Amino acid sequence: MVGSSHEAMHRLIQDNPGVFARAFRALGLPFDDPAEVTVFTNDLTEIRPLERRVDTLLQITTVREGPFLLLVEAQNKKDPDKPSAWAYYLAHLHEKYRLPVVLLVVCRDTTTAEWATEPITIGLPQWTSITVHPLVLGPHNVPIVTDIAVAAADIPLAVLSAITHAKNRSIDAILKTLAEALHELDNEEDFHVFAELTELGLGATRAAKTWSKLMSVDLSFYRSRTSQRLRAEGRTEGRVEGRVEGRVEGRVEGRVEEVIDKTLRLLEARGIDIPTPARQRIRACTDLEVLDSWFDRAIIATDIDEVFAD
Known part of the structure; x- marks a missing residue:
């Protein structure tokens, strides 16, 4: 199953596709900011019984x-099967859509990034039939963002910096800068989205604990597994409970509608099929705890059944 850090990287680029261009312009590669973006299906399945799915297209x-x-493609370790798969993806997509195709591989450690950077050649020594040159983002070239002005000006790039440098000695400074930049956002929904993407992207690293502490400073602006863990551990009992109960009593209807809409939009954006009975079930639910669990599952689910799984 796709891991949290894996999913976070793709959601970040899906929602903010210009971040890859900005990251590479610093290296002298002339990628322009997108003027238009269309999310394609990630299903490259052929008619014969062979299923292939790319991470994001x-x-x-x-x-x-x-x-x-x-x-x-998000890559967390070397995989000898990937080079041939990437070559297949590129050839298939070029044949299917008749458009130029760029392969971007995102890594969280330098060793994997160096491996992914190596050109992929298919053919004989005296004649190469296919050469694949992946673009690679990783700790070796993603900027370390510790300047609050830089982070505030480009939140997606600051999140990318935090995720790719999760094991860097500068990660505490990166996360502190990102947290300060997020608290300057006027849009509360953007705050939730980028805060949760950061949490997912950090995965099970020491940096994730640092991020949890930074976010626990103001839980009234942050709802995610971080705040749920803090409540479960008893570190915010009383104060958080009072805030949560107050919000539920005063805004329960609006909150229910908000979570329903976000869950449906997330599933649609990820290409998950939502049959009419499933859509009706989500819209009919008034239990915030159940809705929140469905939203969390929708982040990594591969089909609607996984969203409703007990």
Whole structure:
């Protein structure tokens, strides 16, 4: 099953596709900001019984390059099966859509990034039939964002910096800067989205505990597994309970509608099929605890059954 850090990286780039261009412009690669983005299905299944799925597939259109496909793969370790799969993906997508295709591999450690950067060649020594040159983002080239002005100006890039540098000695400074930048956001929904993406992206690292402490400073602005863990551990009993009960009593109806809408939009954005009975079940639910659990599962679920699983 796809892990949390794996999913967070793709959600970040799906929701903010321009972040990859900004990250690479610092290296002298002339990628323009997207003028238009279309999310394509990630299903590359053929008619024969062989299923292949890419992590994220976007069509990006810029003024200079025009339309092209951005294929994003998150890679946490070396995998000898990946090079041939990536070559297949590129050839298949070019044949299917007749558009230029760019492969972007995102890594969280330098060793994997160095491996992914190596050109992939298919053919004989005297004649190479296919050469694949992945673009790679990782600790070796994603900027370390510890300047509050830089983080506030580009929150997605600051989140990418935190995720890719989760094991860097500068991670505490990166997370503190990101937390300060998030608290300057006017949009509370953006705060929730980027805070949770950061938590998911950090995975089971020491940095995740640091992020949990930073976010626990103001739980009235933050609802996620972090705040749930803090309540379960008893560190916020009383104060948090009072705030939660107050919010539920005063805004329960609005909150229910908000979570329902977010869950449905998240499933649709991830390409998860929502049959009519399932959609009606979600809309009919008034239990915030159940709705929150469905929303959390929708982040990594591969089908609607996993959302409703006990």
